[in-house]
Every structure is written in C-alpha cells, then in structure tokens.
Amino acid sequence: MDALLQQFFNFDIMMQASPIILRGFGMTLLLCLVVIPMGLLGGLAVALASLSPIRAVRWTTIVFVDLFRAIPPLALLIFVSAGLPFADIRISPFAAVCISFLLNNSAYYGEIYRSGIESIGSGQTDASRSTGLSATQTMAYVILPQAVRNVLPDLVSNTVEVVKLTSLASVVAFAELLYAADMARSVTYNASPITFAAVLYLIVLWPVVRLLSRLENKIEN
Amino acid sequence: MTQYERFLDTFFNPAVMAQYFPKIVEGLLVTCQIAILVVVSGILFGLALALLRSYRWAPVNLVIIFFVDIFRALPPLVLILILYFGLPNVGLTMSGYIVLWLVLTCVLAAFSEEIFWAGILSVDKGQWMASRSTGMSYTQTLLNVVMPQAIRLTIPPLTNRTIAITKNTALGMVIGVDELLNEATTAQAFSGNATPLMMGAIAYLILFVPVVYLGRYIEHRFAWRKV
Amino acid sequence: MSYGKLEVLRGIDIDVMPSELVFVIGPSGSGKSTFLRCCNRLEEPATGEIIVDGTSITARGADLNAIRRRIGMVFQSFNLYPHLTAGGNVMLALRKVLGKPKAEARLIAEAALDRVGLADKIDNYPNQLSGGQQQRAAIARALALEPKIMLFDEPTSALDPELVGDVLNVMAELKKAGMTMVVVSHEMRFAKAAADRVIFMDGGVIVEQGAPADLFANPQHQRTRDFVRQVEH
Numbered sequence: 001m002d003a004l005l006q007q008f009f010n011f012d013i014m015m016q017a018s019p020i021i022l023r024g025f026g027m028t029l030l031l032c033l034v035v036i037p038m039g040l041l042g043g044l045a046v047a048l049a050s051l052s053p054i055r056a057v058r059w060t061t062i063v064f065v066d067l068f069r070a071i072p073p074l075a076l077l078i079f080v081s082a083g084l085p086f087a088d089i090r091i092s093p094f095a096a097v098c099i100s101f102l103l104n105n106s107a108y109y110g111e112i113y114r115s116g117i118e119s120i121g122s123g124q125t126d127a128s129r130s131t132g133l134s135a136t137q138t139m140a141y142v143i144l145p146q147a148v149r150n151v152l153p154d155l156v157s158n159t160v161e162v163v164k165l166t167s168l169a170s171v172v173a174f175a176e177l178l179y180a181a182d183m184a185r186s187v188t189y190n191a192s193p194i195t196f197a198a199v200l201y202l203i204v205l206w207p208v209v210r211l212l213s214r215l216e217n218k219i220e221n
Numbered sequence: 222m223t224q225y226e227r228f229l230d231t232f233f234n235p236a237v238m239a240q241y242f243p244k245i246v247e248g249l250l251v252t253c254q255i256a257i258l259v260v261v262s263g264i265l266f267g268l269a270l271a272l273l274r275s276y277r278w279a280p281v282n283l284v285i286i287f288f289v290d291i292f293r294a295l296p297p298l299v300l301i302l303i304l305y306f307g308l309p310n311v312g313l314t315m316s317g318y319i320v321l322w323l324v325l326t327c328v329l330a331a332f333s334e335e336i337f338w339a340g341i342l343s344v345d346k347g348q349w350m351a352s353r354s355t356g357m358s359y360t361q362t363l364l365n366v367v368m369p370q371a372i373r374l375t376i377p378p379l380t381n382r383t384i385a386i387t388k389n390t391a392l393g394m395v396i397g398v399d400e401l402l403n404e405a406t407t408a409q410a411f412s413g414n415a416t417p418l419m420m421g422a423i424a425y426l427i428l429f430v431p432v433v434y435l436g437r438y439i440e441h442r443f444a445w446r447k448v
Numbered sequence: 449m450s451y452g453k454l455e456v457l458r459g460i461d462i463d464v465m466p467s468e469l470v471f472v473i474g475p476s477g478s479g480k481s482t483f484l485r486c487c488n489r490l491e492e493p494a495t496g497e498i499i500v501d502g503t504s505i506t507a508r509g510a511d512l513n514a515i516r517r518r519i520g521m522v523f524q525s526f527n528l529y530p531h532l533t534a535g536g537n538v539m540l541a542l543r544k545v546l547g548k549p550k551a552e553a554r555l556i557a558e559a560a561l562d563r564v565g566l567a568d569k570i571d572n573y574p575n576q577l578s579g580g581q582q583q584r585a586a587i588a589r590a591l592a593l594e595p596k597i598m599l600f601d602e603p604t605s606a607l608d609p610e611l612v613g614d615v616l617n618v619m620a621e622l623k624k625a626g627m628t629m630v631v632v633s634h635e636m637r638f639a640k641a642a643a644d645r646v647i648f649m650d651g652g653v654i655v656e657q658g659a660p661a662d663l664f665a666n667p668q669h670q671r672t673r674d675f676v677r678q679v680e681h
Binding site for chain 2: 003004007008066067069070071072073074075078079082083086087160161164165166167168170171178181182185189190191194195197198201202205206208209210213216217
Binding site: 126129142146 | 541
C-alpha cells in the first residue's frame with residue numbers, strides 16, 4: 001500500500017514538478033482556446049455544406065466527414081506532423097495539432113449541428129420565409145438558434161472529448177499538460193506527476209461530465 | 222524528376238510499399254484484435270454495471286458513478302501512461318498490449334454504462350408495474366421486459382461511442398504496442414519515406430470507413446428522434 | 449401545379465378582390481393547402497401566373513422576399529419561433545427584412561399584439577401561451593408587416609374547441625377593417641357569417657364557387673352536396 005502511494009501519490013515529487021506541470025496546464029488551456037472555437041466554426045461550415053442544395057457540395061462534405069471520422073485522431077496527427085515535411089512543408093507541432101484537430105473536430109461537430117438543424121420542423125422555415133426573411137436569414141435567426149439549443153448537450157459532450165484529445169499533442173512534443181507531466185515522470189522515475197496531471201484534468205472536466213450525465217438522465221425521465 | 226514523380230516517389234513508392242506491406246498487415250491485424258477484445262469486454266462490463274446500478278444499492282451505485290465519471294473525464298492516454306509506467310515500480314508489470322486493452326475496456330465500459338442506464342430509465346414505469354403485477358420478480362422484469370426495450374434505444378449512441386473508443390487503439394503506439402500506427406511510423410522512420418504513412422492511413426480507412434457507414438445506417442434505422 | 453410527379457392542382461383560375469374574404473373548403477387532400485402555399489410561392493407552381501397587388505410573383509427574377517412580406521400567412525400549427533418571445537416573433541421580420549430600429553419595431557409589435565388582444569403577453573415565450581394565444585400571436589406576426597392580403601391555412605384546426613372563438617373573433621375584426629383574406633378552414637359557421645365567397649375544391653380543381661348562402665343552401669354539384677351534407681352533420 002505504501003509503495004502504491006509512493007509511486008502514484010508522492011506529494012513531494014508532485015510539488016517539485018508543479019512549476020513545469022502548471023505551465024503545461026496553461027498550454028493545454030491555451031490550446032483549448034484555439035481548437036474549440038476552430039472546431040465549432042469548422043463544424044458549422046461542414047453542417048451547412050452537408051445541407052447544401054448543390055449535390056456535389058453535399059457529397060463532397062459527406063466524404064470529408066466520413067473520412068475524418070474513420071481515421072483515429074492520433075493517426076491523423078502523426079500523419080500531418082510526420083507526413084507534411086516529406087512534401088517540403090515544415091510546420092510546428094502547434095500547427096500540426098491545429099490542422100489535424102480542425103479536420104477531426106469539424107467532422108464531429110458538423111454531424112451534431114446537422115442533426116440539430118434536421119430536428120427543426122419545416123413549419124419554422126415556412127413561417128420565416130412567409131414574412132419575407134431570406135434563406136440565409138432564416139437559417140441564422142430562426143433555425144440555428146433552435147438547432148443549437150436542441151443539441152447543446154451533444155455539443156458540450158463533444159467539447160469534453162476535444163479537451164481530452166488535446167493530450168494527444170504530447171505525442172508530437174507539444175509542451176502541454178501531459179507532455180510536461182510525462183517529462184517529469186521520466187526524470188523522477190515516478191508516476192506521481194502524471195497523477196497530478198490527471199487531477200488537473202479532473203478539476204476541469206469532472207463537473208462538466210457530472211452535469212452532462214444529470215442532463216441526459218433528466219431528458220430520459 | 223518532375224514535381225509529380227517526386228510526389229509519387231515520396232508518398233506512393235512501390236518498392237517501399239512492397240517491402241513494408243507485410244508489416245502494415247500485421248499491424249492491422251493487431252489493431253483488429255485489440256479492437257474486437259475491447260468492444261466485447263467493454264460493452265459487457267458496461268452492461269453489467271448498468272444492471273447492477275438498477276438495483277439501486279446506495280454504496281454500490283456510488284462506486285459505479287465514481288468509476289464512470291473518472292473514466293469519462295480522463296483522457297485515455299493519461300490512464301495508459303499512469304498504468305504502463307507506474308505499475309512496474311510497484312512490482313506489477315503488464316505488457317503494453319494488456320494496459321491498452323484494460324484502459325480502453327474501462328473507458329468503453331464507463332460510456333456504455335451511462336448509455337445503458339439512460340435506456341433503462343427511459344422505459345415507462347407502467348412496464349415495470351405491469352410485469353410485477355403478473356408475479357415476475359425484479360430481476361425477471363429487468364431482464365425480460367425492461368432490457369429488451371432499453372437496448373433498442375441504446376444501439377445508435379452505443380455504436381457511435383464504440384467506434385470512437387475503438388479508434389483509440391492507435392494510442393498503443395505510445396507504449397510500444399505493435400499495432401497499425403506503430404508499424405506505420407516505425408516503417409516510415411526506417412525507410413525515410415512517407416509511403417508507410419500513406420499505407421497506414423489507407424489501412425485505417427479500410428478498417429473504419431465500413432464501421433462508420435454501419436454507424437450511419439444504424440442511426441437512421443433506429444432513429445427515435447423527436448420531430 | 450405539380451408536386452413531385454403527382455399533379456395536385458389543375459386549372460385554378462380565380463380573382464380575389466380587395467377587401468374580399470374568400471373561403472376555401474373541400475375534403476382533405478383536395479389541394480386547398482397547396483393552393484394557399486402557391487400564393488406566396490412556399491410551393492412552386494409548375495406553370496401559371498400569380499399576381500398580387502399588381503405584381504406577378506411568378507415572374508422570373510421577382511423579389512420573393514419583398515413580395516412575401518406583403519402576403520401574410522397563418523399556419524395550422526402556428527409555427528411560432530419557440531426561442532423568441534411573442535414580441536420577438538413579431539419583431540424579427542420588422543428588423544431583418546424592413547431594417548427597422550429596435551425601439552420602433554417594438555412599438556409596432558406592441559400595436560400588432562394589442563390588435564389581437566395580447567398586449568400583456570409581449571414578453572411571454574410561446575410555451576407560456578395557450579394554443580389560441582399562440583395562433584393570435586402568429587396573426588400579429590403577419591399583421592405587423594402590413595400585408596395587402598392574409599392567407600389562413602386551417603388556422604383553428606389544431607385548437608381545443610373552447611379556444612377557437614378567440615381566433616375567429618380576431619379574423620372577423622380583420623375582415624371588418626377591410627383586410628383581403630383567403631381562408632382554408634372547416635369552420636362552416638364562420639364561413640356563413642363572414643365570407644364573401646366560398647370555393648369548393650376537390651381533386652385539385654375548383655368544383656364550384658359562390659356566395660355562402662347560395663353554395664351551402666343550394667349546391668349545384670353532387671360532390672359539393674355530399675361534402676356540405678357531411679360537414680353539416
């Protein structure tokens with residue numbers, strides 16, 4: 001038991017590693033601030049394109065969505081960061097993370113928006129168009145506000161997944177929370193720094209997960 | 222060499238392809254194997270937890286909820302690193318393969334427990350009363366009346382979640398499991414050529430595009446969205 | 449007018465006079481609603497011409513959005529925007545189509561809601577209103593744009609019987625104020641009391657039309673006779 005505590009919950013080592021870990025935590029938050037809005041906007045674009053009246057646009061979008069839902073996010077990240085240099089495109093780990101996250105997250109957020117838009121009855125469009133609003137205005141002021149509200153739990157749930165996904169950035173040496181913790185782990189030969197990182201992830205994500213599961217069960221009741 | 226030839230030579234090099242094709246196939250098989258194991262054990266474990274939760278024993282439920290929350294909130298890679306690098310120091314050495322399987326099983330179990338539980342709650346109270354009034358026990362009612370109805374509702378979200386978690390088998394690369402992504406990056410490093418990455422990407426598409434389509438089909442088939 | 453491959457309407461040729469209330473009756477599936485939805489091109493007629501207030505709305509390049517706001521429409525299922533208050537529902541097109549500033553749009557919304565007896569509900573959301581109140585708010589939404597003509601698509605069919613009266617009263621007031629109206633409905637008593645002309649449609653064609661007193665008391669066609677007898681009992 002003591003060995004377990006020493007190995008996973010060593011307070012001294014955690015304190016020692018805390019400056020580098022907290023800096024990593026800051027980078028994780030920063031990364032979230034970049035990739036979440038990018039994913040939300042990209043997803044919206046994908047959803048609107050997947051409902052386009054032009055068939056070619058619709059089909060291209062569906063292929064895009066299925067392609068990036070089929071590739072594991074880590075594989076996508078590695079292909080982007082290790083593959084692009086072969087095409088003489090040199091990018092930083094941060095850029096590689098942003099590009100692969102944009103592709104992956106747009107596909108997932110896009111599917112959520114689309115199901116929200118499809119959940120709004122055609123009567124709303126009829127009413128809006130009958131008062132002279134254009135198709136674009138109808139989408140912006142009548143359909144989207146309702147659609148987003150309908151799928152808000154799904155959007156939040158996917159955002160939790162995106163925050164968790166940022167940990168993959170450690171694999172391409174972007175100095176976020178898990179990367180910092182794993183550095184500290186390899187120096188101290190002790191897993192406590194990673195436990196520390198886990199606690200930080202929990203502080204951010206546990207309340208959201210709790211809220212989501214209450215929301216889900218409330219809807220079902 | 223023209224631009225185009227250089228591109229082909231870098232990303233679709235026939236010699237490199239031929240050389241590493243067996244490795245990529247091996248990796249693909251390992252990925253398939255872990256994926257299947259995780260799906261079976263994860264869903265069964267999650268189902269067991271949801272059934273157990275429906276008996277509403279307060280201490281048991283507290284443990285279940287705690288387990289579910291932790292495995293929903295933590296990035297799988299964090300769990301993988303803690304177990305893989307931490308456990309050997311306390312005298313418990315597990316292969317990367319076992320760690321990957323264990324972590325993904327627990328993650329899938331956590332998510333599927335929530336989905337099954339929501340399904341159980343969604344079955345109308347009248348179904349319970351009707352069944353109990355015919356003399357069936359709680360467990361009989363749960364297994365024969367409630368679960369068959371609940372499962373139907375759980376299939377679309379469960380499919381999508383299972384696909385998402387199965388793709389996490391790629392995380393095995395980080396702890397040296399010789400799955401597809403690991404084979405592809407290793408081959409890329411040895412050959413100094415991007416062709417193995419392309420082969421890896423194509424292999425993932427071959428594996429998961431049909432699964433994604435299956436998910437789409439199931440979502441339409443079982444759609445119960447309100448209009 | 450064809451819908452998909454099925455031809456729904458054939459040879460509909462009618463004129464609606466200013467301030468006239470035209471009442472359209474007929475069995476379900478007879479094309480009444482489709483006819484109404486063609487009048488503001490929510491449904492695209494395959495051939496033919498529709499002229500409203502001197503402008504052809506079927507002409508190539510017609511400014512549909514400008515035309516539509518002069519044609520008010522009221523739906524069976526109200527179609528209020530659930531994410532906006534009653535006032536917000538009325539103000540949306542005022543602000544986005546007419547570009548009115550917020551304060552002015554609010555004044556217009558207040559007046560429109562007052563006209564349908566809902567002045568005190570301006571800040572209530574649709575789910576806080578009864579069915580009858582929702583439909584009256586929907587009428588106010590159309591009225592606020594000062595339409596030349598109002599189209600009513602079974603405005604009372606989704607309402608509980610005790611709430612129908614309020615909506616019909618508002619429609620009677622509109623008629624009195626000189627609004628041009630086309631009403632698809634099953635409220636025969638209202639038709640007799642308020643309509644200038646009743647049109648009986650069946651199978652996508654106009655079978656017969658006339659003043660309500662004539663058409664109800666003395667229908668010329670067998671199909672009309674059958675239908676009138678059915679709905680009167």
